[in-house]
Amino acid sequence: MPNQLIQASPWCMKNKHSGKITRRRFLRSSTAAGLVLTPFHSLLSVKNIERGSTKSIVVIGAGLSGISCGYELVQHGYDVTVLEARSRPGGRVRTYRDPFADNLYAEMGGEYVDKSDQFVRSYCDKFGLEVLPAKQYDGIYLRGKRYVMADFKQYKQALPFAGTEGGNLFGQEYPYIEKWVNMIKSIDDLPKKVLDLDNISVAELLKRGGAPKDVVELYTYTNATESTALPKKMSALSMVLANFQASAFSENTVEGRIFGGNDQLAKKFAKMIAANVHYNCPVRKIKHSKDEIEVFFEESGRRTSIKGDRCVITMPVSMLRRT
Numbered sequence: 001m002p003n004q005l006i007q008a009s010p011w012c013m014k015n016k017h018s019g020k021i022t023r024r025r026f027l028r029s030s031t032a033a034g035l036v037l038t039p040f041h042s043l044l045s046v047k048n049i050e051r052g053s054t055k056s057i058v059v060i061g062a063g064l065s066g067i068s069c070g071y072e073l074v075q076h077g078y079d080v081t082v083l084e085a086r087s088r089p090g091g092r093v094r095t096y097r098d099p100f101a102d103n104l105y106a107e108m109g110g111e112y113v114d115k116s117d118q119f120v121r122s123y124c125d126k127f128g129l130e131v132l133p134a135k136q137y138d139g140i141y142l143r144g145k146r147y148v149m150a151d152f153k154q155y156k157q158a159l160p161f162a163g164t165e166g167g168n169l170f171g172q173e174y175p176y177i178e179k180w181v182n183m184i185k186s187i188d189d190l191p192k193k194v195l196d197l198d199n200i201s202v203a204e205l206l207k208r209g210g211a212p213k214d215v216v217e218l219y220t221y222t223n224a225t226e227s228t229a230l231p232k233k234m235s236a237l238s239m240v241l242a243n244f245q246a247s248a249f250s251e252n253t254v255e256g257r258i259f260g261g262n263d264q265l266a267k268k269f270a271k272m273i274a275a276n277v278h279y280n281c282p283v284r285k286i287k288h289s290k291d292e293i294e295v296f297f298e299e300s301g302r303r304t305s306i307k308g309d310r311c312v313i314t315m316p317v318s319m320l321r322r323t
Contacts (some may be wrong), residue, residue, distance in 0.1 A: 057078050057311070058306055059080060059083070061082075061314035062084035062270065065314045066314035067089045068123070074272075081278065089267060090109070090266035091109075092109040093265070095108065107257070109262070115254035115255075123265060123268075124265060132258075142159075161218045164214070169222050169251065172218055173216075173219040177205060177236075177240060180205070184241075187241075187244070195237065200236045201232050202219075203230075216231065281297045281299050283315070283323055284303065293309070293311040
């Protein structure tokens, strides 16, 4: 596809293709363009967009990637329109308040801000948002029995999973995927063997790496506490890329939460560019040529469209396939 289309979070595309859009095509394109982002760990830099004659840009999606992208583009003088299907910004970062007493809330999406989340922390500082340390849990139930975390750390108690080493619940799976992580020298040029991992699940990858059954079961348990996803339904490529870009989560990871709710960050972005953001506007079709793009969307039950020089796509590929 021509330069008019850019996919952000997690893919950037600048290739020339036609036909059905697939996750694999995006992944191959992203390595050429040098932009692979994960939803809460990275935010888009406008340095990836060549200035040239580009003046107007349509951003599809007001999740954390889309809304931060729109904000940065506005700051750099572009004419920006952000289209969001829902009635709020933030996407998968969502804070729930309705059933609780005043000032109480629960995170229903992206929960933690790790020490390594430099962009998120930088924006929080800029917008005056405080990141509070998240308290680690003390007790845990494993295979029907209660354990104290300190006992694992001090080696007073062994993990009830065969094939594990040391006292850490998290990270026991890494030795079995390390060889694939080490194949990656640059995110801009992923080897074919690594790209092919998108065809198998995390569970299959661990099996190929020689992980004992208990290590797979432990990872299934620990991953459920972090993302609720099952290894048999997760892309092995996503796991390997995540471990290449940042070390895997562990008991030593310094975590925090945004005081007042993690959705405060998305709301700050949205407030700064309120005139540029349009809610309840689901995108239905995207047309593009070498000169411009046209995005068709619904607004108040009526189908309309907007043209621009570039289009930044921050919606999941599963949704983009239906667009």
